[in-house]
Amino acid sequence: MNTAERAAIRDFIGQCLAGRGGDSDFSDDEPLFSSARLDSLSAIETVAFLERAFGVDFLATGFDMAKIDSVEAMLALLPGPPVRVEA
């Protein structure tokens, strides 16, 4: 369940972590932003990625950093089948 979406999100987060020169290992329930592994610029990129790839509408649901704080939290936002997966 959610295998493709999970893989796409993990791939994107991995790129974000690698792009900041940090350790790119992470678990699906690991806090990424509240633990400060990723910064605010990554949060913006993550929001844009979730909107673009999965059609998540933060304007409708309301934005809170907790909603994108882990891969599991991001998966819980997905409305349905992925629209288009690209990093």
Next chain:
Amino acid sequence: MGLSPPRRRRVSRAAGDVSAATVPGRRSRAATRRRLAPFESEPSVIAFVQTPAGRAVLAALFGGLLYLRLQQWMPLLFAAASAWLPARYRRVVVATTGFGLVIADPFWFNMQIFSAIAAREGVGGISGMAQYAAGLGLIAVCCGVTGFAAWRRTSLPARRPVLCQLTAQAALMLLCGSGWFQGGVLIGLWAAVLILAPAMWFICYAIVDLRGPGPAAPLLRPFWSMSGTPFGKGWNYLSKFEAKTPEQLAVTQLKGTRLLAWALVLDAVRRVLVVTVHGQAGVPVFATVMAVALRGGHSPWYICWASLIAAFAENLLEISVWGHTVIAIARFGGFRLLRNTYRPLESQTIAEFWNRYYFYFKELLVDFFFYPAFLRFFRKSEGLRIAFATFIAACVGNMAYHFTRDSFYISTVGLKQAIIGFQTYAFYCVMLTAGICISQWRSRRRKPGAPSLRRRVTASAGVMLFFCLLHVFDDERRTYSLMDHARFLLQMFGAGT
């Protein structure tokens, strides 16, 4: 989002011993690593500070350090020690001490300005009781607005708290500066401005918290708070950083004590810097150099540069010492908040420096200005979307924050001059926004992977130079015009008169 506190992994003592024993060359390195390991990661230390004796020792140590930093160390120590109460009472203590300190220590209320306004309107001898009345007024406003938003969750104040409060502030400031009112009415309007402005962002976080799962309770200036910027935001954010177990509390309090000690070290460095640069080397302070230049005097370019660099360094140290003290008190109170200033000299980009320099102010602007703009506008174009949201946060939000915070200028220089005189800081905000936008654009195009040491050093130096030059315009007063500051900048490069 935010800054990572030092990421140190505890090295198993057993593993360390094995490697040291089997590889002799590593013995000294392993020993050094153990010596440098922070004491809050030592199991024996953590266990000790959970005992009554350990708590007494830690409280004495923290109290001693706090005594060296702040005059009002005693009530702060007692408030922070509430962390040892059962967790269910801790929030009650944080909330009530916050309300209590608003009344008992009303540093936030500009009594001097209020007395001057009252005297000008023919009401002399405003007693100190006015401060306590202001404190009660602030609590009433905070509870009233938050209560209304909780009651009417779909109302405009609940949905758009920042817009509503900024509008209310602007309306009050216009009325104060209009000249339409006099006497008691004007004093009342000014009281409203001076009470509302310092509480505004706390109320905004309390209203935003109503949308979350946490308790719908206002948090007004928790005991560690020393400014109108909410360190720790509201309850929802704080709860993520609250120590949940006695062991977590012990580690958090040890981290707070270490941070306070570090603040004292940095303060000592700042004092040495001031004595060395301004005393022994005879470099005048930046404000003096600028005042001399703008009165038509002339200072050599190298003196201008030396005083600017010294001012920038002193400012970095001051904000670090102040922020570390606030966060240390919060940590001793059981909330393991991220540092406000975290290694700003390591910043590789302008955006990163802004994130590392004053974290909770940046968070305020991101929460209340950046994300709302980012989610609403230019959703088809990612670059424009980020640039516009950055402009709304770093420029519009930054100006709104400082203009409302310093609304008292309207009483001293008049509404028109207060607005005109804000031009220098407005220019600062525009330049800051431009710098952050370019920095974000470049970051998005940067190749993955860690940069070389030379590139890191060059990037850091560039960032420092940018903020050093920008510091010339980081002037929230209404004393000198934008052209005055620009003339001074030219003088630094040997141009202009």
